[in-house]
Amino acid sequence: MMTATHILAISAARRIFLSCLFLSGVGILAVGSTLVAGCTPAQQNSEKENVSKRYQNNPAVETFISDLVIRHHFEPSVLRALFTQAKYSAAVVKLEQPSLAASPRDWRTYQSRFLNAERINAGVQFWRTHQAILQRAQQEFGVPPEIIVGIIGVETFYGRNMGRHPVLDVLTTLTFDYPTKPNQLQRAALFRKNLEAFLLWTRAAGLDPTRILGSYNGAVGIAQFMPSSVIQYAIDYDGDQKVDLSTSVADAIGSVANYLRQHGWEAGRPVIWEIASDSGSLGLAQAGADGKIEPRRTLGELHKAGLLLNETLNLEAESNTLVNIIDLPTPKQPTEYKLGLRNFAVITHYNRSFFYALSVYQLGQQVKQRLQMSAGS
Numbered sequence: 001m002m003t004a005t006h007i008l009a010i011s012a013a014r015r016i017f018l019s020c021l022f023l024s025g026v027g028i029l030a031v032g033s034t035l036v037a038g039c040t041p042a043q044q045n046s047e048k049e050n051v052s053k054r055y056q057n058n059p060a061v062e063t064f065i066s067d068l069v070i071r072h073h074f075e076p077s078v079l080r081a082l083f084t085q086a087k088y089s090a091a092v093v094k095l096e097q098p099s100l101a102a103s104p105r106d107w108r109t110y111q112s113r114f115l116n117a118e119r120i121n122a123g124v125q126f127w128r129t130h131q132a133i134l135q136r137a138q139q140e141f142g143v144p145p146e147i148i149v150g151i152i153g154v155e156t157f158y159g160r161n162m163g164r165h166p167v168l169d170v171l172t173t174l175t176f177d178y179p180t181k182p183n184q185l186q187r188a189a190l191f192r193k194n195l196e197a198f199l200l201w202t203r204a205a206g207l208d209p210t211r212i213l214g215s216y217n218g219a220v221g222i223a224q225f226m227p228s229s230v231i232q233y234a235i236d237y238d239g240d241q242k243v244d245l246s247t248s249v250a251d252a253i254g255s256v257a258n259y260l261r262q263h264g265w266e267a268g269r270p271v272i273w274e275i276a277s278d279s280g281s282l283g284l285a286q287a288g289a290d291g292k293i294e295p296r297r298t299l300g301e302l303h304k305a306g307l308l309l310n311e312t313l314n315l316e317a318e319s320n321t322l323v324n325i326i327d328l329p330t331p332k333q334p335t336e337y338k339l340g341l342r343n344f345a346v347i348t349h350y351n352r353s354f355f356y357a358l359s360v361y362q363l364g365q366q367v368k369q370r371l372q373m374s375a376g377s
Contacts, residue, residue, distance in 0.1 A: 054088040056080075060176050064192070072200060079199070085210055086172040092165065095216045096187075097179045107328040107336065110355045114154050114363050123149050123367035124374065126158045133237070133250050141257035142267025147343075148256050150364030151350060155224040162222065162246065163215035170218045171195040171227070194218055198227035205242065221245025222252035225259075233259040263349045266342050271361050273299075273323070273339040276308035285337035288325045293348050295322035295341060302339075309339070326354045 055061045061083050068074045127134060127149050134145035156162050174191035178184055198218070202209045214220035218227065222245055225234055234243045237254025244251050275281050284307045288297070300319030303309075321341065328336040338358070347357040 053084070055083040055086045055172055055176065058083070058176065061172075064175070064195075068196065068199065072196075074199070074203075082168070082199075082209060083172065085168070087166070087169045088177060089165070089169045089173045092170050092173050092216050093177060093179050096174065096181075098181050104331050105329045105355070106331055107355060108330040108333065111359055111362070114359045115366060119153055119157060119363065120366045120370055122158050122160075123153045123363065124370050126152070127367060127371055130249055130253060133253050137237075137253050137257040141254075141261040141265070143257040143260045143265055144364075146364030146368040147260065147271075147347070147360070148253055148364075149367050150360040150362075151256055151347070152223055152252065153363050153367070154356065154360050155219075155350075156222055159222045159249070159252075162213070162224070163219065164213055165216050165218075166210065167198060167212045167214040167218050167220060167227075168209045170214065170216060171198055174217070191218070194227045197231050201227055201230050222249060223256050223259075225255065229259065233262055259350075260346055263346045264342060265346050269343055270341050271343045271347070272326070272341065272358070273313075274310040275337050275339060276310045278308060280306050281308045282337060285325050285327075286335065289327035289337065290325070291327070292324055293352060294345050295324045297323060297325075299323055299339070326358065328354065328358065 065074070065076055065079045065083070068079060069076050127145060131145075134148060137148060138144055152158055171191055171194055175188060175195045178188040178191065181187070195218075198212075199209065201207075202212065212220060215224060219225060220227070220230065225245055230243070230245065234245055234251070234255040235258050236243050236251060238248050238250035240248070243255070245255060275285050284302065284305055288302070298319060299315070299321045302323070303315060303319070323339040323341055324345070326338045326340045326344070328338070330336075340354075340357075344357055344361070347360055348354070350356070350360075
């Protein structure tokens with residue numbers, strides 16, 4: 001039976017096929033030796049094959065299979081059977097394609113998606129339910145509960161939204177049919193790495209790769225780990241001798257804490273500092289905001305230049321602390337600025353975005369405050 005998803009994918013494939021004929025005259029566009037997404041010879045076959053048979057007897061897939069056989073001792077027939085089942089996802093390609101008209105960065109709109117009463121209340125309940133595990137993770141990894149709660153809250157609304165995309169389809173599509181954009185080759189290589197990791201992980205765990213669901217870019221579970229991160233950072237934290245990021249909250253909490261520690265989390269240190277609201281400090285922040293993630297300036301340098309903080313701290317003791325200036329623009333409103341410390345940069349390893357990292361931090365803080373208020377009432 002045709003589902004709505006199948007119909008949508010086939011309609012999208014038809015549009016891509018017709019546009020390729022119009023643009024190229026032959027239905028093929030290539031960059032170097034790599035066929036560009038949406039314009040390969042397979043599109044000249046039936047629309048059904050565009051969806052479900054694209055990766056069967058595909059030369060690029062065969063090369064990938066041969067590599068896995070040599071380096072990881074996969075059985076070639078098993079991989080060929082698996083890729084016969086892999087489906088091209090037009091919906092995923094569309095999500096990865098660059099927008100024709102990029103929207104301006106909008107901090108307040110982004111923030112409102114995560115800092116709302118429903119998500120904060122759900123975070124309080126999540127913290128109460130899993131308080132013992134969160135405290136254990138803090139003791140063992142140095143990552144406070146509010147950071148873990150913030151990440152899981154932003155990523156999946158505490159496990160409510162873990163994604164409905166078949167991960168095999170997502171990673172196969174984005175490895176072999178990544179859409180045309182300036183960083184196409186680098187992005188395709190990233191997904192190839194994760195497709196390899198996905199196959200290694202599911203083989204080791206005895207999982208059926210065709211049954212794993214996740215996000216539109218292949219992230220899985222309560223904490224939305226990419227498969228390469230599952231292999232490197234996911235841990236068994238509930239003691240059942242297996243790693244389960246989809247149904248074990250303990251494994252998700254422990255894995256997030258381990259991920260952050262491995263990326264350099266500094267226990268007991270701040271995440272951000274608030275910049276004072278005087279015009280001089282805001283002017284210096286505006287001049288120094290370069291979008292860089294990693295802290296590169298010392299607090300002493302900025303303070304000497306005239307930047308003041310809305311914080312109570314020992315400036316002399318912190319003078320050599322490295323920070324970066326976080327800019328948070330909102331259309332038709334004054335841009336907000338903050339100082340990010342090392343721990344702020346660590347959160348961005350999850351998602352290389354100032355908006356993301358600050359939303360994680362602020363959601364965690366809001367949940368913590370609400371929990372403390374309810375405990376004191």
